[in-house]
Amino acid sequence: NAGVTQTPKFQVLKTGQSMTLQCAQDMNHNSMYWYRQDPGMGLRLIYYSASEGTTDKGEVPNGYNVSRLNKREFSLRLESAAPSQTSVYFCASMRGYLGSPLHFGNGTRLTVT
Amino acid sequence: TQLLEQSPQFLSIQEGENLTVYCNSSSVFSSLQWYRQEPGEGPVLLVTVVTGGEVKKLKRLTFQFGDARKDSSLHITAAQPGDTGLYLCAGEGEYGNKLVFGAGTILRVKS
Numbered sequence: 001n002a003g004v005t006q007t008p009k010f011q012v013l014k015t016g017q018s019m020t021l022q023c024a025q026d027m028n029h030n031s032m033y034w035y036r037q038d039p040g041m042g043l044r045l046i047y048y049s050a051s052e053g054t055t056d057k058g059e060v061p062n063g064y065n066v067s068r069l070n071k072r073e074f075s076l077r078l079e080s081a082a083p084s085q086t087s088v089y090f091c092a093s094m095r096g097y098l099g100s101p102l103h104f105g106n107g108t109r110l111t112v113t
Numbered sequence: 114t115q116l117l118e119q120s121p122q123f124l125s126i127q128e129g130e131n132l133t134v135y136c137n138s139s140s141v142f143s144s145l146q147w148y149r150q151e152p153g154e155g156p157v158l159l160v161t162v163v164t165g166g167e168v169k170k171l172k173r174l175t176f177q178f179g180d181a182r183k184d185s186s187l188h189i190t191a192a193q194p195g196d197t198g199l200y201l202c203a204g205e206g207e208y209g210n211k212l213v214f215g216a217g218t219i220l221r222v223k224s
Binding site for chain 1: 119122143144146148153154155156157158161163201203205210211212213214215216217
């Protein structure tokens, strides 16, 4: 049982380049999330999808777009990368009922130079 | 926006010592979750508390949810080097589906 799978694990971009981070879950979860993690700032929500066909902004959505491709997959796109987007990105999923836990992938470490 | 303040940011203690991590907010949460994260991995759930005043124990870890559901604490008794990691609290809003995280506490237990 793979859980939440993220690709790639590492990526280096130059300022202005674009890329898409992929995420897939095999737990039949309704809700999926993208967080970024920076030292001393915990996890900050970028975008989330409460159910297939819906997406909503989180705390820090600027510079990002998302696509909920189907129930399994939720991608995060950086159209024009900036050094401020250097971070570790985590995809997560949950069933969506109150109190249900988040299941995280192992993260993508992104460096923008 | 609901905010969670987590303290302390960093703890370095000797094996066998006790410690407490705090998570505070001015907002009411429907549930409060605690996660532990190791380097190179995603956070993993330790516990969920839902009822105000609730206390849950997980071996040497004790979790408490405040009566008003605005704060929570994690107490570790007789810490072990294996407890080393990043501990994160996360609060769930009224309608679920979204968690807000504290900044985390880096715990280092020296043998």
